[in-house]
Structures are given as structure tokens and as C-alpha cells.
Amino acid sequence: MSLQQFMNEAISPWMKEDGPDSDIVMSSRIRLARNLDKVPFPLIANDQDLEKILTFMKQTYHHQSFKNYHDLEFVGINELTPVEKQVLVEKHLISPHLADKSTHSGVLISESEQVSVMVNEEDHIRIQLYFPGFQLQRALDEAFEFDDWLEENVNYAFDEDRGYLTSCPTNVGTGLRASVMMHLPALALTQKLNRMIPAISQLGLVVRGIYGEGSEAVGNIFQISNQITLGRSEEDIVVDLQSVVQKLIEQERKARRLLMDQSGLRLEDRIFRSYGILERSRIIESKEAATCLSDLRLGIDIGYIDHISKTILNELMVLTQPGFLQHYAKEALSPQRRDILRASLIRERLYLEK
Amino acid sequence: MDCQECKERSATLHFTKVVNGAKTEIHVCEQCAKEKGYVSDEEEAYSLHDLLSGLFNFEPSSIHTGQQANQVSTEQVLKCPNCGMTYHDFTRVGKFGCAECYHAFEAHLNPIFRRVHSGNTTHDGKIPKRIGSTIQQRKKLDQYRKQLQQLIENEEFEQAAKVRDQIKSLKKDLNHGGEGEA
Numbered sequence: 001m002s003l004q005q006f007m008n009e010a011i012s013p014w015m016k017e018d019g020p021d022s023d024i025v026m027s028s029r030i031r032l033a034r035n036l037d038k039v040p041f042p043l044i045a046n047d048q049d050l051e052k053i054l055t056f057m058k059q060t061y062h063h064q065s066f067k068n069y070h071d072l073e074f075v076g077i078n079e080l081t082p083v084e085k086q087v088l089v090e091k092h093l094i095s096p097h098l099a100d101k102s103t104h105s106g107v108l109i110s111e112s113e114q115v116s117v118m119v120n121e122e123d124h125i126r127i128q129l130y131f132p133g134f135q136l137q138r139a140l141d142e143a144f145e146f147d148d149w150l151e152e153n154v155n156y157a158f159d160e161d162r163g164y165l166t167s168c169p170t171n172v173g174t175g176l177r178a179s180v181m182m183h184l185p186a187l188a189l190t191q192k193l194n195r196m197i198p199a200i201s202q203l204g205l206v207v208r209g210i211y212g213e214g215s216e217a218v219g220n221i222f223q224i225s226n227q228i229t230l231g232r233s234e235e236d237i238v239v240d241l242q243s244v245v246q247k248l249i250e251q252e253r254k255a256r257r258l259l260m261d262q263s264g265l266r267l268e269d270r271i272f273r274s275y276g277i278l279e280r281s282r283i284i285e286s287k288e289a290a291t292c293l294s295d296l297r298l299g300i301d302i303g304y305i306d307h308i309s310k311t312i313l314n315e316l317m318v319l320t321q322p323g324f325l326q327h328y329a330k331e332a333l334s335p336q337r338r339d340i341l342r343a344s345l346i347r348e349r350l351y352l353e354k
Numbered sequence: 355m356d357c358q359e360c361k362e363r364s365a366t367l368h369f370t371k372v373v374n375g376a377k378t379e380i381h382v383c384e385q386c387a388k389e390k391g392y393v394s395d396e397e398e399a400y401s402l403h404d405l406l407s408g409l410f411n412f413e414p415s416s417i418h419t420g421q422q423a424n425q426v427s428t429e430q431v432l433k434c435p436n437c438g439m440t441y442h443d444f445t446r447v448g449k450f451g452c453a454e455c456y457h458a459f460e461a462h463l464n465p466i467f468r469r470v471h472s473g474n475t476t477h478d479g480k481i482p483k484r485i486g487s488t489i490q491q492r493k494k495l496d497q498y499r500k501q502l503q504q505l506i507e508n509e510e511f512e513q514a515a516k517v518r519d520q521i522k523s524l525k526k527d528l529n530h531g532g533e534g535e536a
Contacts, residue, residue, distance in 0.1 A: 040437040040452040122449075148483040156482050157453035160489055163477025165453040169463075170470050172456075174479040204472055230467055231474020285363065335360045335385050 003075055007087050007327055010319035011311060012113035012130070018310075019133015023301040024249050026181040026221065026314055028136045029092075030143040033166045033175035034125040037155040041167040042105075042120045050104035050120050056154075057119045061108050066149045067142075069110040072117070076106045083332070086323025092130075097121055115146060122167050123175075125150070134245060136178055136238050144234075163230065173230030178238050180245050181210065183313065185220040185298045186255035187248070193222075196251070204228040205244055219290030219317060224248070256302055271299035279350050283336075284343040289320050308353045316346060359386035434458040491528050495521060 015027070035041060039049050054076070062074040077085065077098060085099040094107050098121045105120040118126040127150070129143040157165040163173035171177075187193040197207050204227050209217025224245060226237045259267050274295035277284070284292075297313035299305040318324060320342045326333050329341055357365045358381050365381035382390065432441035439451030441459050450456065456463065467475045481490040498521045505514035 035453060037453060038436075041450060043447070043449050044437055044439060044451045144480065147480075151482050151484050155485055158482050158486060159453070159456060159477075161476050162456055163479060165450070165456055167449045169448070169450070169466055172467070173471070173474075173477045176479070228471045228474065230471035231476060231478055233479040283362075335389070336362060339362070 002073070003080075003084070006073075006075075006091070006093065006109060006113065007084060010091075010324060011315045012091060012093075014112045014114040014130055015132055015314055016311065017132050019131060019135055021249055022133035022310065024182055024184070024252050025134035025245065026132075026183055028131045028134060028139045029177075029179045029181070030127075030129045030136070030139045031177040031179075032127045032143055032147055033123045033164065033171045033177075034127065034147070034150075035157040035165055035167070036124045037157045039124065042101075042122065042124065043167055047104060053124055054104055054106055054119055057108065057117075057125075058106065060153050061117070061150075065110075066146060069112070069115045069146065071111045072108040072115075073111075074106055074108050078102050078105075083323055083326045086321075087327050090318055090321040090323045092128075094118055095121060095126075117150070123171070125154075134180065134242075134249070136180065136242055136245075140178065140234060140238050170227075171229050174232070174234050174237065176229055176234050176237060177225055178234075178241050179223050179225035180241070182222050182224060182245070182248060182252075183220055183294065183297060184222055184248065184252050185294050186259055187252050188217065188220045189259065190255050192251065192255060196248070200224070200244055203240060203244060205241060218287050219313075220294045221290075221317070256298070260302060268299075268304055271295045271304055275299065275305065278346050280347070281343045283339045284346065285339055286320060286322070286342065289342055289346065290317065293317060308350070312349070312353070316349060319345060319349070355381055357381065357383035357386050359383070359390065432459065432462075488528065491524055495524050495528070498524065 019025070019028075036053060039045060039053065042050060058074045058076075061072050064072050075088075077094075080088070085094070088094045088107070089096050089099050091113070093109055093113060093116045095118065098105055098107065098118050101120070105118070107119065108115075108117040110116070114130050116128045118128070127143060127147060129139050129146060131139045131142075159165055164175040166172050166175050184193055187196070193207075200207055205224055206227050207222055207224050210221050210223045224241065226241055228237070274292035277288070278292045278296060293313050293316050296305065296308070297310070300308055300310055300312070319328075322333075322338060325338050325341050325345070328345070329337075333341065355365045357363050360383065363383035363385065366384050367387045368379070368381050370377055370379050433439070434451055434455040435458065436454035437451035439455055441462060444450065444455065444459060450459075464475045481493065483490070498517055502514055502517045502521065505511075505517060
């Protein structure tokens with residue numbers, strides 16, 4: 001797998017498979033933060049230390065495979081152009097923080113892009129593992145095995161009382177951030193989600209919009225993740241998150257049914273208007289595109305539209321991000337030119353579905 | 355009002371720039387503001403830091419003003435022998451410098467962890483498979499013993515016998531330094 005392949009496809013190979021409850025849960029992610037024993041954390045480590053870790057990770061794991069995670073490809077962040085970095089961020093393969101650090105950091109990405117291991121981010125090692133749909137438990141099991149495999153060659157900073165030692169006190173213990181990406185258009189439309197968020201945060205979980213700034217969730221896509229990492233086992237954290245996600249799925253389905261029963265024609269109108277905009281517009285901002293794509297996806301999920309594949313939302317959400325558009329155009333684009341290219345890409349993509 | 359840069363989106367940021375005494379009014383949308391460098395993405399990260407370091411600074415002892423001077427000086431001297439980070443640095447940045455910092459600042463950490471992790475201070479999860487195999491087995495043994503106790507109380511003797519055998523074999527493994535399961 002070469003860098004070019006990671007760059008060219010908007011949706012990662014693992015996203016093409018259908019997961020459980022994929023009408024609502026787009027993906028499940030497990031992130032484990034790990035550090036090497038004795039070496040200062042990236043925040044204050046000197047250049048030699050960081051370079052040593054980077055070289056070690058590259059030499060030890062580049063082109064290695066573990067189970068289904070074939071042929072890890074090492075990519076040094078300093079080898080990337082700004083647009084390439086942005087694309088990897090938009091595909092969630094690296095964090096914005098890693099993209100900002102140009103020296104002594106890198107990432108190992110598996111062929112399917114299901115696993116990525118960031119090196120010298122805030123912690124020395126950050127393992128990320130994705131599964132399509134709602135498969136948190138499976139993702140955790142696999143992440144544990146992958147973690148054990150990495151650990152065969154490195155000594156982790158671990159303390160019997162405090163657990164895995166991390167740079168930030170908010171990650172210490174399990175170093176686990178379990179999260180799911182959910183498409184919740186009906187709960188957002190009926191304002192129900194806003195009322196559920198306070199209850200969810202009381203359980204030590206966080207809900208946030210992933211596209212768009214601040215509290216506004218563009219495209220009705222939300223990420224739900226754990227906040228507490230100390231004093232609870234990974235299994236308990238995942239079980240808690242799962243039960244809340246399960247509740248949200250039920251509520252979302254109920255809200256969808258209610259919308260269809262009570263204002264079916266209005267909903268249908270909204271969906272087809274959005275479909276029309278996507279299919280016909282010549283200039284479209286990312287926010288409008290996201291809103292319309294969310295409507296379109298809802299239309300597919302509840303059966304109003306049946307000839308378009310479900311992955312269209314995942315795919316076009318990534319494809320129409322600024323980095324991807326510029327990668328596609330092979331040049332830097334002004335916001336206006338991006339809006340034009342975005343509209344034409346969406347039109348072409350929808351035409352392919354006919 | 356339209357954004358003066360792209361003239362398409364509506365302006366959401368309004369401010370006055372003063373360069374060499376000359377004032378210019380700026381009205382831009384969020385996207386253009388970021389592109390022109392009027393605002394940076396990092397601001398969000400900073401506010402989180404501030405929030406966290408604020409949490410760390412709140413120590414009950416500093417309320418007693420009589421002890422305050424003393425407290426500050428001991429904290430400033432408190433320094434990690436491995437990476438050189440002082441406790442003062444730690445409260446300012448909100449991040450540890452290395453694994454050793456956890457020992458160096460041990461005396462101050464429980465209140466911080468309790469606040470961040472809703473009352474918890476000790477780890478109760480995965481243990482590294484290779485370097486932590488003995489810790490792992492010891493914990494597993496504790497877990498089995500509790501389970502055994504429970505089973506006996508519930509008079510589920512058949513199940514209890516199984517757990518007792520597991521304890522036996524685990525003890526044997528521990529003495530030989532064998533590998534435990536996850």
C-alpha cells in the first residue's frame with residue numbers, strides 16, 4: 001500500500017463493508033494511548049529521543065502484518081505536503097495535532113486503513129482501530145490483540161496503580177477512548193438530542209458534532225465517546241457506551257417512525273428537495289452539502305430513495321472536505337472554487353448511481 | 355452582511371484591525387477568517403489547557419493563606435529527576451513530562467485524578483501482556499478468590515470447585531512465571 005492509495009480513495013476500504021446498525025452507526029473506533037518506558041513524552045523529549053522512537057517504529061513495523069491488518073505502511077509526517085496531511089486528517093487516519101507537528105512524527109497505516117498507529121503525537125504511540133457500524137466490543141478485542149502484538153517489541157510505561165501512563169492526566173489508566181460516529185437526523189430535527197445530552201454527560205460520556213465548529217453538528221453526525229479512563233476497566237467503559245448508543249439507536253428509530261407517521265409528506269419533500277440541490281447545484285458550501293447529504297442518507301435509510309448506495313454519505317462527506325477537494329484538483333483552491341468543484345463532484349457522483 | 359473576502363457566505367466575525375495607527379474594519383466568515391489567519395484552529399486547544407490547569411491549581415491547602423507562601427515554594431522545588439519538569443510546570447501545562455513524573459508528583463495527584471475521572475484514582479483495566487504478566491496473574495488470582503467466596507455464599511458448589519481448580523493452576527503458573535491470558 002502506498003501513500004498514493006491512501007490519498008486517492010475518499011472512503012477507506014474497511015468502510016465499504018456493512019456493519020450492524022449501519023443505518024445509524026457509521027463507525028466504531030477504539031483508541032489506545034501508550035508510551036515507552038523511560039523516554040520523556042513527546043511534549044518535552046529532545047530531537048534525538050523522538051527520532052530514535054520514530055526510526056525504531058519504522059524499522060520494527062514497516063511492512064509488517066498482524067492478523068487482518070496487512071502490510072503496515074510507515075508515513076513520515078515531514079514527507080507530506082500540507083494538502084496530503086489534510087486529507088489524512090479528513091479520513092481520520094491522523095489527528096490534526098499530529099498533522100501540525102512536522103518533525104519527528106509519523107504514522108503506520110494498515111492496507112485496509114482499519115488500523116493506524118500514530119507515532120510521537122501527544123503520546124509516543126496512539127493505536128486507532130475502526131470497525132464499520134456498531135461493533136465496539138469487537139473493535140476493543142481486536143485493539144487489545146494488536147496492542148499485545150506491538151508490546152512484544154516495546155516496553156510500555158505502566159504503573160500497577162495508575163495503569164498506562166500518558167502525557168495528559170485525562171488519558172491515564174486505560175488510555176482508552178472508545179467512540180462511535182452516529183447519524184442522528186431525526187433526533188436532531190425534533191430537538192430531542194439536545195434534551196438527551198445532559199443525561200449522557202452524567203454517565204461520563206461526551207457527545208459532540210464532528211463536522212462543523214462548536215456545538216453545531218453539521219450533517220447531523222455526532223461522536224459519542226468516553227471521558228473517564230481511570231478506575232474503570234475497558235470492558236465496563238465499552239459496555240456503558242454501548243448501552244447508551246443502543247438507547248440512542250432506539251430513540252432515533254422511534255423519532256424517524258414518528259416523523260414518517262406524522263409528517264411524512266413534509267419529510268419526503270425535504271429529502272427530495274435536498275436530493276434536487278445535490279443533483280443540480282453548481283455552487284455548494286460544505287455546510288449546505290452536509291445538510292443535504294444527511295437528508296439524502298435519511299431518505300435512503302427510510303426507503304424513500306432506493307437506487308443510491310448507503311455509503312454515499314460517508315463517501316461524499318469526506319470527498320467534499322477542503323483537503324480532499326484540493327488533492328483532487330491537484331492545486332490550492334480558494335473557498336469559491338472549492339464550492340464549485342464540490343458541486344460538480346457531487347453531481348458526477350450521483351450521476352454514477354443512476 | 356456578506357464576507358468581504360469571499361463575498362458569498364455571510365460574515366460572522368467582525369473586528370477592527372489597527373496597523374500603524376490606521377484602523378480597518380474587517381467583516382469575514384469563519385472559513386475566510388481561518389484562511390487569512392485572523393483566527394487559528396489552536397484556540398480551542400488552548401482553552402482546554404486553561405481549563406485543565408485551572409483544575410490543577412485548585413488545591414484546598416492554598417485556601418489557608420498562612421500556608422500559601424510555603425506551599426508554592428515547595429511545589430516549585432518539586433521536580434521530576436528524570437525529565438526535569440517541575441510541579442509548577444505541570445500545573446501550568448496540564449501535561450506530564452515523562453512516566454517518572456507520576457512518581458515525582460505522586461503526593462499531589464490524587465485530587466487531580468479524582469476531579470478528572472469522577473472520583474477514581476487507581477487503574478482497573480488492562481495490564482500489558484508481556485511486561486505485566488505477573489501483575490496480571492496476581493490480579494486474576496484476587497478476582498478468582500472473590501468469585502469463589504461469592505459462589506460458596508450462593509452455595510453453587512459445583513461451580514466453586516471449578517474456580518478452586520483454576521486458582522490452583524494459576525498459583526502453579528505464578529511460581530513458574532508462566533504467561534496468563536488477557
